[in-house]
Amino acid sequence: MADLKEACGVFGVYDFKGESIFPYVYWGLVSQNHRGHQSHGLITYNGDFHAHKALGLVPRMRSRKMRKWMTNLPGSIGIGNVRYTTSGNMDRASLYKDIQPTVVEIGTNRIAISYNGNIVNAVQLHEEINKSIKIEGTSDTELLCKKLYLELEKSKDLSKAVKKCIEDVEGAYSTIGITGDGELFAFRDSLGIKPLCIGFSEDKEIVAISSESVGLDINGLDCFKDEVKPGELIRITSNSIRREQLVEQERKALCSFEFAYFSRPDSMLNGTKKYVYEIRKDFGRNLGKTCEQSGGIGNLEVVIPVPETANDAGYGFHEETGLPLDLALRRHRYVTDRAFITMPRERSNILGKKINILGDRVSGKRIALIDDSIVRGDTTKNVIQKMKASGAKEIHIYITFPKIISPCFYGVDMATFGELIGTKREPSEIAEMIGAESLTYQNLEDFIRTIGLGEKALCLACITGKYPTPIAQKIADEKRTEFEKGTVEKKRIYE
Ligand code: SF4
Known part of the structure; x- marks a missing residue:
């Protein structure tokens, strides 16, 4: 989420x-x-x-x-x-x-x-x-x-x-x-x-x-x-x-985040001739394969997607691994604000109100939690806290969008290095910060191959730090240096 x-x-x-x-x-x-x-x-x-x-x-x-x-x-x-x-x-x-x-x-x-x-x-x-x-x-x-x-x-x-x-x-x-x-x-x-x-x-x-x-x-x-x-x-x-x-x-440079999160699953983008739904399902399959290859399946009992953008990936993970799928997290449908559309002080209030947990479906379970992305980490942390409070035994997170390490200057609200939990941290550190037992991102190669448009057709800047336009690259390079020196960044860093 x-x-x-x-x-x-x-x-x-x-x-x-x-x-x-x-x-x-x-x-x-x-x-x-x-x-x-x-x-x-x-x-x-x-x-x-x-x-x-x-x-x-x-x-x-x-x-x-x-x-x-x-x-x-x-x-x-x-x-x-x-x-x-x-x-x-x-x-x-x-x-x-x-x-x-x-x-x-x-x-x-x-x-x-x-x-x-x-x-x-x-x-x-x-x-x-x-x-x-x-x-x-x-x-x-x-x-x-x-x-x-x-x-x-x-x-x-x-x-x-x-x-x-x-x-x-x-x-x-x-x-x-x-x-x-x-x-x-x-x-x-x-x-x-x-x-x-x-x-x-x-x-x-x-x-x-x-x-x-x-x-x-x-x-x-x-x-x-x-x-x-x-x-x-x-x-x-x-x-x-x-x-x-x-x-x-x-x-x-079509925004690759559209495929993981923004677009509706029943949309088709840029002549892919595939519904976003199918791509997301295949993202889940890829993560399921990674889980199998790393021997992680034996640790898991159930697949639970974070609604609603990760539901399709959750289904793909379930199909690939054979683990049972359980829609044990539900959205409060009329809490309409996406967490990210609000100002920071409102966001923390809304995070806690968006997702409800079917407590007895997670209690005592070792869970593969499927989600679309981790940006600041506060949303995922909130969900994990609630699941653990409901008795979840272990939570292993699988994320369809590769690790976000750089800001976006093209219209998505992640404008600074400092706010991104992935900028300087390894997945194991992030897992610890958000209270999960482990964290696995889909790798970049699988992500690009599954979308099917090719690397040269996609914007991947927030994942790779390589921007498709020169001024954005220059700003990012300068700000990365400032961030590494510990300078506080402006919210919209190019103003
Ligand atoms: S930087 Fe990331 S979120 Fe922004 S347009 Fe590129 S892929 Fe999309």
Whole structure:
């Protein structure tokens, strides 16, 4: 159970028949609410922009309310976003102000974007943009939106403007937007760090773009599915869909954490043609094999996954080893905040409330506990304490995501070396710290092979310390030196 946060989920749709797209955006966001619980927002377009923004989860709507929303948010073009903060201030007013989609409106010119990611060279970009337009908020989205707006002002050409953004902005940004004259567009950074896919209705009258394929599935827009390619721009107008490969590089860098934790198990990412579920199950099989090879099976009586992201790996471990699987940990379903989406003081309160233990299922047992990752260690420690309090005899942990040793600068909330339990510690030390009898991580080779995209297609920076972009590498190297000297790091270390 990772104690991490992902930045956002995005969704955009265009109905060529001119009918209301509100329900599509709504369901696209509901299906991706796991990617951001802090706020949600929608913008629709019918010649004018219509916006709704609120803190918290996408609300559950009854059908009569749906009709009201369709009236309030009219139009056949729309974009939406679920978010939590990985950049910017965390007070309520700032959180509200930074809700996406973001609109830049100067004179009669307007542009709106919904974006998932994080900008690494935010400081330089802030200085550059502030010379032309005042930056009002604290989020990277405003930076990207204003950068795009300025480039569009200069070139009067969306393709040129996006190309310049991709060239000048280092980081992760899977983006969907609407121009002032009603063109829907989508683009990804040249490494494709965050996922983004496109799909159509069967008659091709509706096209949608979504962070994860579940956003297409829930809407029945799952025909002719494809990914938005890294460095690609897609432009959709009333009579055309244009795909332009603006920047191309051999190296790609899809966030590998998507496969272990962030994405829904029923999504498919980047043309893997495999559900994330199947990959996670195979992660569990790999760990089961490692357990067998090390002679660990004889010590174990039962496999218990930490719900819900490790359930599939738990099943794979059980299939491989033949050990019985028991779902003896259960989530309190309506404790909706993922531990990582909250501020530190809230996190410790929420950790204890998320998981319930079926005490008599763990009492007296020697357990293989399967989990997706260990970041700070507080979440796992909390679960182990509760299991031991319920009488668990031995807990041997198996983790699908290899050991995290470096921060993420691309939109996941682990920004410092100091907060990572794995930075300087061996698995045996970590096991002792969190109260387990042993700890085994999936090895990197098995992890990469099982995803099936190849090492050169993945970001593995938090596991290897090798970043796919140069400024991130430079910052990490400098901060690692500072960390080793004992200097206190800033939370977002590149500010
Ligand atoms: S550093 Fe880790 S969490 Fe961040 S994008 Fe890369 S793989 Fe994902």
